[in-house]
Amino acid sequence: MNDTLTRRELGRRLSRLADASVAEVLALAPAAPSTVPRIGLTGAPGVGKSSLAGRLGLLRAQARRVGMLAVDPSSPVSGGAILGDRIRLDELAGAENLYLRSIASRSSSDGLAENLPELLETLAAAGFDELVLETVGVGQAEHAVRSQVDTLALVLMPGSGDTVQAMKAGMMELADLYVINKCELPGAQQLAAEIQRVQALVGSHGGWAAPVVLTSIHDADTITDLSAAIDAHQAWLVDSGNREAVLEQRARYRLRLLLERRLGEVLGTVSPQALDGSLAEQFASVAAALPLDDGTP
Amino acid sequence: MNTSTATAAGNGGTTTPLRGKRILVAKPGLDGHDIGAKVVALALRNAGAEVIYTGLRKSPQQIARVAVDEGVDAVGLSILSGSHRELVRQVVECLRAEDAADIAVFVGGTVPQEDHADLAALGVRGIYTSDQPLAEVIAALAAALG
Numbered sequence: 001m002n003d004t005l006t007r008r009e010l011g012r013r014l015s016r017l018a019d020a021s022v023a024e025v026l027a028l029a030p031a032a033p034s035t036v037p038r039i040g041l042t043g044a045p046g047v048g049k050s051s052l053a054g055r056l057g058l059l060r061a062q063a064r065r066v067g068m069l070a071v072d073p074s075s076p077v078s079g080g081a082i083l084g085d086r087i088r089l090d091e092l093a094g095a096e097n098l099y100l101r102s103i104a105s106r107s108s109s110d111g112l113a114e115n116l117p118e119l120l121e122t123l124a125a126a127g128f129d130e131l132v133l134e135t136v137g138v139g140q141a142e143h144a145v146r147s148q149v150d151t152l153a154l155v156l157m158p159g160s161g162d163t164v165q166a167m168k169a170g171m172m173e174l175a176d177l178y179v180i181n182k183c184e185l186p187g188a189q190q191l192a193a194e195i196q197r198v199q200a201l202v203g204s205h206g207g208w209a210a211p212v213v214l215t216s217i218h219d220a221d222t223i224t225d226l227s228a229a230i231d232a233h234q235a236w237l238v239d240s241g242n243r244e245a246v247l248e249q250r251a252r253y254r255l256r257l258l259l260e261r262r263l264g265e266v267l268g269t270v271s272p273q274a275l276d277g278s279l280a281e282q283f284a285s286v287a288a289a290l291p292l293d294d295g296t297p
Numbered sequence: 298m299n300t301s302t303a304t305a306a307g308n309g310g311t312t313t314p315l316r317g318k319r320i321l322v323a324k325p326g327l328d329g330h331d332i333g334a335k336v337v338a339l340a341l342r343n344a345g346a347e348v349i350y351t352g353l354r355k356s357p358q359q360i361a362r363v364a365v366d367e368g369v370d371a372v373g374l375s376i377l378s379g380s381h382r383e384l385v386r387q388v389v390e391c392l393r394a395e396d397a398a399d400i401a402v403f404v405g406g407t408v409p410q411e412d413h414a415d416l417a418a419l420g421v422r423g424i425y426t427s428d429q430p431l432a433e434v435i436a437a438l439a440a441a442l443g
Contacts, residue, residue, distance in 0.1 A: 008365050008396045015319060015368030078313045080342035083349045083367075099366055104347045 007099070010126045014101055017118050022262045023296045025118050033251060034124030037234050038131040040145045041179075043155030045136055048181045052155060052215060053134045055223045056230075060130060061097035067128035069120065071113045071135045074104045081105075099128065112144045114261075117254040120148060146174050147253035150246055151233045153177040153213075153226070156195075158187035172202050176210055176233045179226060183214035206242055208233065265295055313345030314439035319369040323351040323360040325384040326376060333427060334375035337405060340431045341373075344439070357384060361391030364400055370442055371401040371422075381408050382415055389419050401441060405434075 005013070017028060041053050050070065057066050074081040083102035101123075103113040112135060113119070123131055135145050146152055154175035178195050180188050192212045199210060213229050215222040237243040267286070274285050322338045324331050331353050338348045349367050351360060364372050372392075376384055385404060392400055404416055405425040413424050422441050425434045 006396065007362075011365050011368035013368075015370075019317060074347075075342060078343045078345045079316050080313065080345045081347045082338060082342050083347060101366060101368075102349055 005126050010099070010122075011101075013122060014119055017115050017122060018103065018106075018113070020115060020118070021295060022258055022265065023294045025115060025258060026294050028122070029118060030121055030125035033247070033254075034121055035247065036124045036128060036130060038120065038133065038149040038151070039230055040133045040135070040149030040152040041155055042135045042145050042152065043179075043181075044160065047155050047157040047160065048217065049134055049136075049155050051217045052179070052181050052223075052226075053132060055217050055220075056226060057098050057100070057132055058095060059220075059223050059227050060132075061095055064129035065097045065127065066099070066130050066132060067123040067126070068098065068100045068132040068134065069103055069116075069123065070100065071103045071105055071116070071133070073136060074106050079106070099123070112148075116144075117148060117250070117257060121254075143174070144253070147249050150237055150243065151176050151230050153179050153230070155179045155181050156191065157182045158185045158191050172198055176208060177226075177229050178210055178212045180212060180214045181216070183216050183222065184218065188214055207240060208236055208242075262295060263290075266290060313343075314435060315341060315442070316345030318346045318371065318442055319349070319367060320346045320438075321349045321351065321360070321364050321367060321369045321372045322375065323355055323363070323372060323388075324353045324375050325355055325357055325360055325388060326378045326380055327354060328375070328377045329353075330377075331375065333377070333406065334373075337373065337375070337431070337434070340435060341438075344435045357387035357391045360388055361395050361397065364392065365395045365397050369400060371403060371438070373403045373405060376404060376406040376408070379407070381406065382412060382419075385416055385419055385421060389421075403438065403441075 013028070017025065020028060039056075041049050041056075043049050053068065053070070057068050060066050070083070072081055072083045081104035083104060101119075103116070103119065105112060106114045120131055120133065131149075133145065133149055152175050154177070156178065158180065172195075178192075178199075180191050180195075182188075192214065195212050211229055211232075213222070213226050215226050217223070237246065270286055270289070274289070275282055277285075320341055322334050322341070324334055334350070338350050341348045349363065349369065351363060355363075360372065360374075372388070374381075374385060374388060378384075381404060385402070389398075389402060392398055392402070398420075401422045402420060403423045403425065404421050406427070408416065408424050408426060416424055423437055425437070
């Protein structure tokens with residue numbers, strides 16, 4: 001953490017940002033976008049992402065300061081959420097080099113979390129050397145995660161049948177690493193073979209062939225393997241010149257989210273009369289009335 | 298920005314009085330079970346709060362650190378062991394040491410009436426026992442947190 005922001009201040013700022021309007025986001029945003037490396041872990045509920053992320057975070061925090069964000073779904077009924085990652089990450093509580101923050105997805109359009117890019121930027125600006133983002137895989141959310149991280153690991157487990165689900169969601173083309181967690185369970189090798197077959201059909205993206213890593217939180221060597229695979233991908237991103245494109249995509253997505261949210265704010269104020277007439281007429285009248293300011297009163 | 302979920306809730310104003318609040322539910326000390334804490338956590342969530350739950354047997358230092366990192370509005374301590382006075386005092390001190398004395402502290406569990414004044418003197422904003430209806434607890438929390 002840097003000198004200007006205490007842990008307490010960072011905690012507060014993140015709470016404030018999670019609720020922030022577009023105008024507030026613009027006022028609070030760090031001066032320049034960050035370039036610190038970012039790792040994403042995504043996968044279906046129950047595959048052991050939180051525990052795995054915790055182990056990975058502890059390992060990587062031995063050499064650097066790591067900021068972790070874990071996104072959990074909000075109830076669509078009450079808007080509330082149980083953010084349970086703290087239960088599984090007991091041993092993180094005392095780690096000075098590790099900062100964990102739980103985030104609720106709220107009503108965000110991409111299934112991740114309101115203002116997630118801003119939360120990540122703020123963490124980065126607080127002086128962390130690396131960010132880890134953990135999310136529940138629900139299809140469309142992965143595409144958003146893709147833009148937020150440099151290295152995206154898809155976490156699977158034996159016997160869950162989620163390779164088919166992953167293919168449906170288009171995840172097989174998005175992941176930089178496949179992690180088979182709980183690899184002590186029967187079927188881990190078969191799953192690895194299956195992924196490699198599917199991947200051979202899909203082909204490498206941009207010259208990177210996504211490796212399959214087998215992990216178990218009961219075997220520290222496998223966490224080291226995962227960490228090494230992440231390092232290899234990050235080195236490849238830089239050496240191949242692909243990181244520039246990742247950062248550019250990230251900047252576009254961040255801006256797009258803000259514009260979408262501003263549009264949502266504006267649409268909420270449109271009069272019912274503007275919704276009369278044909279769709280083309282509605283579009284024209286609302287578009288004509290759209291202010292492209294940030295909404296500062 | 299929450300219009301879609303508010304609509305789904307039917308009535309965002311009265312059924313979800315804790316919407317937008319972040320609350321840490323924590324179990325300090327050596328209690329062996331946490332059914333009560335989990336029931337309360339679920340009730341808080343249903344009232345719209347974002348609830349972070351620590352799990353069993355956390356130290357006051359751990360609880361204060363999580364409260365700070367998670368930027369919560371309130372900490373609810375569930376204590377059944379009878380050592381509420383000591384544990385609450387330590388949590389309050391740890392919060393103060395983290396520059397987080399403004400985070401509201403509530404206590405739930407088995408707290409005899411004669412100890413309520415002592416806890417209040419430590420800065421506890423509300424004490425709730427298992428015979429109280431959850432709706433009453435939610436209403437009191439919502440009032441206290443504004």
